[in-house]
Amino acid sequence: MTGPRIALFAEGGDWHAARLGESFAARGAALVRLSLDRAMLATGTETGVELPGFDDGLPDAVLVKTVAAGSFEAITLRLGILHALRDLGVPVWNDARAIERCVDKAATSFHLARAGLPTPATWTTEDREAACRIVARECGQGPLVLKPLFGSQGRGLLLVERPEDLPPPEATGGVHYLQRLVRSPAGLFEDYRLFVVAGRVVAAMARRGATWITNVKQGGEPLPFTPDARMTRLAVAAAGAVGADYCGVDLIRDEAGRALVLEVNSMPAWAGLQSVTPVDIAAAIADGLLAALPQRRQLAAAGG
Template sequence: MSSTKASADSSGTGLRVALFLEEESGNWHVRRLAEAMRTRGVDVVVTSLPRCAFDTQLASGIDIPGFDGALPDAVFVRSISAGTLEQVTFRLGILHALRESGVRVWNDARAIERCVDKSATTFLLHKAGIPTPRTRTMETQPPAVAYVDEAQRPLIYKPLFGSQGKGLLRVDDAAGLPAAEAADNIYYLQDFVPPSGATFEDWRVIVTRRRVVAAMARRAGTWITNVHQGGAPSPHEPSEEMAQLAGSALAAVGADYGGIDLIRTPDGRLLVLEVNSNPSWRGLQSVSEVNIGEAIAEDFLHAVAEHRCHQPEPRLAAQTQPCLA
């Protein structure tokens, strides 16, 4: 094999792709993505970032299981896996190194870093002029208490690195704030958006740089509408406004694909709540006629083809296939 790129498969597209999964979770999403890519002639190696290594004995400097020291043509990041700060930093370092080595990474480390940190996401949305609920993030409890006392309106506390609706708290006064230790001394406080009626509703939109893939409404009797927390999904055809806002939010964080959470205020304004760089779509798939895994895989491979067409140096081994974009 080439020390730079994995050798081409003699059949299909010649592409070799690394698909990084979550070490401790089920592989429902990964199976669908891998099947969709393999149907299109791609050689998919399913592995995880915790199994990778930096190795200066290798010409590439990066050891990914299944590639014998060579590099894949592209990487799809389904998960970086949970771990300590050092472990997560190391895994993001692998993704940064792959990108610097010319490998197309979906989503790359920069986008993941921006989305996993809600404060960074909110800042980038605000900087791009994308409407969001007012949000303030600060260190230590005293400034948080002062902000809650000054606000005198319902707020939502969110763990900075949380997901799937876990750890959310409604804060009506300072007594509702979590203890400093429980919050890791970081307080992300967002204005509470009340419902227009008796039912709480928001929307999840799966979007890539090419298109809106699918969307659903999420409804619940409480303000936490996440499907993992008991929210009921239903099919939804996003309006042009929703589609444009979701696409703009994706661009603001520099992601290739993501799950955009939208909510509408009682006076009709549409706001972006969050951008998820590794969105789950199992609940959405249950109410969607679109094969979401197929659509995401198609857009990923389209991006890889475009990337291959714009490489400044002659392609090696697996790089000799014609442009598909």
Template sequence: MIDACPLGPARILLITGRIDRHARELIKAFGNVGAEVHTAGLAEIGFDTGSASGLAIPHFGGSLPDAVCVRTMDAGSFEQVTRRLGVLHALTRLAVLVSNDARAIENCVDKSMTSFLLARAGLPSPRSYAVESRTEAARILAGEDGPMVLKPLFGAQGKGLKLLGTADDLPAAEEIAGGVYYLQRFAGVETAGRWSDVRILVSAGRAVASMRRQAASWITNVKQGAEPLPMPPEGDLEALAVAATEAVGGDFCGVDLLRDAAGRAQIIEVNSMPAWTGLKKATGCDLAAIRARDLLARVESRRAAGASRPLSAAE
């Protein structure tokens, strides 16, 4: 059984693989809004069926946090990642506010599921395929009129992307990460020797920051050398970013979009654990403060409704 205790400062568990710039900004931001924040990696949180909650969480003894803020997840074996996501699922089942929760993270980490959910929601996104056969991937490429982008299913930061014109461009089967061919129609447009797209950060159902990323290459990730630039508000893109975040079940996401050769907006990817160094440079916004305020507002709303905090029976 999990009992309740009197309300006090909101207790936040920040999930992060390491204390990097983003983690330090979040620790400061949560402190500035009066929360008590502790950090841990998911690898440090154990299952313990003998405890009241069934979990063993560093810094919390037998109690539970008011909210979990997921900044990053470390890479690991299939078994390790499955167990770590299981921890997030368990926290949600224990009525702890988890942001983003395991479901949203799973929907975004797997690009094929992201594409599926965007299509099911009727949102504009380049046609995408995910198959496990090189023969089938070659058939798909042969049936397309233009180039396609081959992406690692679980990739990030623009790593491992390949632009394919024909089936002859397909890498050897042993070079395909995880044995999955995720193919997405290429929608980028080159203008005066430059390529660009847009990153919009969505928090609590609204677009809070936008930037244009410009690069000499069709790969426009800031980590790959793209320049983050300020941009005026574009209401249609912001609305699509909010809708895309809702489609994957997220509440804090970075959404990548662009306009194709016909000027139509296209959603390219949704990131459930977005970095914001480029956005901060382009906008000057304190995005960690926005993240902390929005999450704390949800905590306070839940606490006002329930007027209690979940704690173990031992307390």
């Protein structure tokens, strides 16, 4: 009997994909790398989904590393394929629901707050006049951060202290996502990335910057870090709030030392984190997904 065959949706010659391939192979599983834009919905076939490399049926599981940029129509189709695979009983890490909740920062904030998790106050609107009123009202308590709704890796962040600081609507896709700036204790520019796999924090790092933008891609320095029990619980709860099987959860401490959840990344990179932790993160993902296969099959058979 052959081992499980896992479809990996990733783009190009990605370092992460190579590490994942090695980890799954070491566990007797075959990782088949493909791009979501090569997948097809085909209702005239037995399953209704066609994936290159799986001509004889569906994969045992799907691991989503990246969803490439594309038109609204293309992204809708790609997410639809992930929805279809899950509906067919294929375990999908992460499934389309989790990706939709995490890619859209407003949706992330909503689900975190709805779960009762401490997270900075946010406001999201297409109405520029409403955004100006929010800034005028709220900046008396401190600056806000304007973030791209679909941004990542610290790109496009802007500190807003007065309505005049807001860029024109075309610079934000017509959407203003504003979040209260959280100042760290002792004037440090530091936050934390906790990597969650299957409901467990497997690795963590601190990110320290010369400015309030601490992302590694923007010059932040990754540092070894051991989270306390409260931060660990928060990260696991945040993953659960958005339905993520694996994710990077960003936390920050406010001036009183209280931990808050900033964001959840459902397709996280981990090269920076891997550089400061002895944990093999790709191996942790492989172990978590493979351990979930029998349980997922039972749930699918029971209609769960």
